Amino acid sequence: xxxxxxxxxxxxxxxxxxxxxxxxxxxxxxxxxxxxxxxxxxxxxxxxxxxxxxxxxxxxxxxxxxxxxxxxxxxxxxxxxxxxxxxxxxxxxxxxxxxxxxxxxxxxxxxxxxxxxxxxxxxxxxxxxxxxxxxxxxxxxxxxxxxxxxxxxxxxxxxxxxxxxxxxxxxxxxxxxx
Numbered sequence: 001x002x003x004x005x006x007x008x009x010x011x012x013x014x015x016x017x018x019x020x021x022x023x024x025x026x027x028x029x030x031x032x033x034x035x036x037x038x039x040x041x042x043x044x045x046x047x048x049x050x051x052x053x054x055x056x057x058x059x060x061x062x063x064x065x066x067x068x069x070x071x072x073x074x075x076x077x078x079x080x081x082x083x084x085x086x087x088x089x090x091x092x093x094x095x096x097x098x099x100x101x102x103x104x105x106x107x108x109x110x111x112x113x114x115x116x117x118x119x120x121x122x123x124x125x126x127x128x129x130x131x132x133x134x135x136x137x138x139x140x141x142x143x144x145x146x147x148x149x150x151x152x153x154x155x156x157x158x159x160x161x162x163x164x165x166x167x168x169x170x171x172x173x174x175x176x177x178x
Contacts, residue, residue, distance in 0.1 A: 016069060017131065023064040024124045030057030031117040034092075038110055044099055051096040054113075058089045075130055081123050088116040 030053055037050035062085050065072075072078055095109040103109075 016072070017128070019064070020068070020072075020124075020128060020131075023061050024121070024128070027057050027061045027124070028121055030054045031121065035114055035117070044102065048096060048099050051092060051099060054117075055089065055092045055096065058085060058092060061085060062089065072127075072131065075127060075134070077123070077127060077130065081120075081127055084116065084120045084123055088113070088120045091116050 034047075034050040034054040037047050041047050062082070065082055065085065091109070091113045095106070095113045097103075098106040098109040
């Protein structure tokens with residue numbers, strides 16, 4: 001009976017880990033799209049649309065977090081991660097409002113979103129690592145299959161590494177919006 005129970009617990013944990021990676025990968029894609037739109041577009045309306053999509057992505061990820069089993073919530077940094085998600089959500093709202101109003105503070109709002117987005121994604125990757133290595137058999141979970149979720153996860157890791165390299169190189173150059 002004990003082995004069967006452990007098997008089901010491990011299977012459930014593996015599924016949640018895959019779901020976490022998929023949710024984090026989807027959020028990373030929203031962040032990347034919004035930041036690229038801001039840096040490459042001169043059309044404020046297009047950028048507002050990407051800011052809206054980012055806000056939806058953050059909220060979907062927040063909703064996902066609320067449904068996780070207690071093992072995630074027991075991690076010492078999980079509450080901090082949820083707070084970082086909330087802070088990112090507020091920053092995106094502020095940025096969107098600044099875009100809409102064509103505020104001179106839009107650049108500062110964008111920089112805050114960018115900083116919080118990188119921090120949030122980095123903390124998400126860290127939580128996955130903590131969860132995998134802190135829960136016994138999960139440390140032996142093979143990498144995610146290279147399907148849609150696995151590819152998104154690999155993109156997120158590569159993206160995170162690029163951003164760390166950029167951060168070490170100095171602040172990004174911002175382009176003005178009309």
